[in-house]
Amino acid sequence: MSITLYALDGCPWCEKVHDALEAAEIDYETEWVAALHSERDGVKRVSGQRAVPVLVDEERGVTMNESANVLEYVDSTLASS
Template structure:
């Protein structure tokens, strides 16, 4: 899968990004993360930080955090 969204169940920012991807018909895989920041080692490995959402676009070599940044990227690049 070219796109991976790291998300936390119940996170409103993650849901906003997921909804935007779905609204544009963009295929992606969701990697659900642990609620405790200290246990989000996979997110830390791919993005250098433990917050979510994080979008990884393997095809374009892009990894980004912060929902507003991701939404802008979706609109400008993927939609």
């Protein structure tokens, strides 16, 4: 899958990104991360930090964090594709 969202269950910022991806009818895969930051090695490997949400768009070579940035990217780039 080209789009992967690293998210934490119950995270309100992650839910906003999920909702935006769903509303734009974008196919994506979710990688659920551990609640403890110290156990988030997978997200650290791809983004260099342990916070979520993180969106990885392999097709465009984009990896980004911060929900506001991700939401803007979904709206301006992915939804218009």
